[in-house]
Amino acid sequence: MKTIGIFPASGGLGGSTYRHLLKLVQADKVILISRHPEKTPQEYIDAGVQTRQASYESSPSDLEAAFAGVDTLFLISYPSHVRDYRVKVQLPAVDAAHRAGVSHIFYSSLAFAGEATSNHSLAEVMQAHLATEAHLRQLANDGNSPLSYTILREGLYAESTPIYMAFFRPDQPPQQQQQPAEIRIPHDGSGPGIAWVARDELGEASARLIARYATTTTESDDDPAATTFPYINRTVLLTGTRVWSLADTVKVLAEIAGRRDLAIKQVSVDEYVQLPQVRAVFGPEEEKARTWATAWDAVRAGETAVVTGEMEEILGRRPEDFEVAARKYWAENAVPS
Secondary structure, X not given: OOOEEEEOOXXXXXXXXXXXXXXXXXXXXXXXXXXXXXXXXXXXXXXXXXXXXXXXXXXXXXHHHHHOOOOEXXXXXXXXXXXXXXXXXXXXXXHHHHHHOOOEEEEEEEOOOOOOOOOOOOOHHHHHHHHHHHHHHHHHHOOOOOOEEEEEXXXXXXXXXXHHOOOOOOOOOHHHOOOOOEEEEOOOOOOOOEOOEOHHHHHHHXXXXXXXXXXXXXXXXXXXHHOOOOOOOEEEEEOOOOOEOHHHHHHHHHHHHOOOOOEEEEOOHHHHHHOHHHHHHHOOOOHHHHHHOHHHHHHHOOOOOOOOOHHXXXXXXXOOOHHHHHHHHHHHOOOOO
8 A cells, every 4th residue: 555644734634634544544654744743642653653744844855855755645735825925835845745756646725716627716815726736737747757636625614614704703602702793794695605514524535535546556557447546637626515605604603602693794805804803813914814805706706606526425425514514613612601
């Protein structure tokens, strides 16, 4: 079986993916690469998982060393919506993996841009993903390169509603919730909306695809039937089972919060970037908040309203509905009152 690397093996998607992956493959074939490998749970170390230290800020040579001996790499995108910095760190990581001899890269992209075949998005948050996808295609199309890829456009997390709802959290005690009962965003809440999907199910689907590739392909070209992985040099769009308008999304959040009066109030981008909770997240400089606000332009254009059956096919079951996933998440992560 091929050696599998996950980088960075931290955060919600990375942790979910390797937890599911280790149920499917030999632990000693898995290398978890992270900024703080000492934080890897001991149970996985005891099972035989290898750990290595590296981050997106590591030098190209250090990244190349971290990827040495890895055949199949799950490259999880850098956690920022700002295009220029993400491109600055992600493309060198792809190149380091290529130089290290990685033969197949799974890349965690994002489910903006609409259909899997689309390479255009209005959202700033999608721009670095599109640049990284294009770079992978360029390397794979190089006749001198053995590199192949699978782009996983991961659906928008059911757990990530706060970043689309002016940072409203339905688990906050009533005295800490926004007053008045308005979610002020540059969108009126009408459709098209978002095909929300549970993050842990995205981790499981990613793990299943990685394990399938690593266990059903061989190093030999003598047997054409030996390579049965259908997603070589393809984009896979992983979504929920239905589209929720932002207004319907807020209704679910209101029920979780025990609020009957919660609703969206459309505001201008100028007003949005001045909201106290927005400034608390993005800082006093408005540019980051303004570039984030392009996400609502993309939602309004229908980029996040595409539903595919690929999650259900890969998981072998129907994915959790948004309402179920959201209730479960906020029950488990509630702020103490």
